[in-house]
Amino acid sequence: MSNMKRWMAEVGLTHRQLAVQLHQSPASVTQKVNSHTHWQRRDCAALREQYGLSSDFVQDLIPYEEAFPKRPREVA
Template identity: 40%
Template sequence: MSMKEWVKAQGLSYRQLASDMGVSASQLCKKLNRQSAWQEDDLVWFSDHYGLSADFVIGCSEEPYRVGVA
């Protein structure tokens, strides 16, 4: 699953999610389409609000949530 697919599966609109994050919908769209890089603040925000791993958000993992961290 990609970040873009995850957003859709959660029933989130780009506009609402962008507003919640404090960014514009166009900025969010560019990040979801890999035309712009995610920032550290974005990764922390997704972790804090949805429990998503940074690896998933940036596209290095297909698993949205951290699993079995020792």
């Protein structure tokens, strides 16, 4: 699963919502999220500005866990 697909599922963001924010068609965003098409520089810039996501994360160049490390469980 791509980083973006996992991140979108975790934050509850749909392909259609992201498409509106990026001024693209939902089909185009779906292709990018499913790694069938590459993310463009302007996509990465918009995702960085709006959500703080690095281009390395968006393009799956780093593992998801590196960008969003799990919090240690609280000890009771």
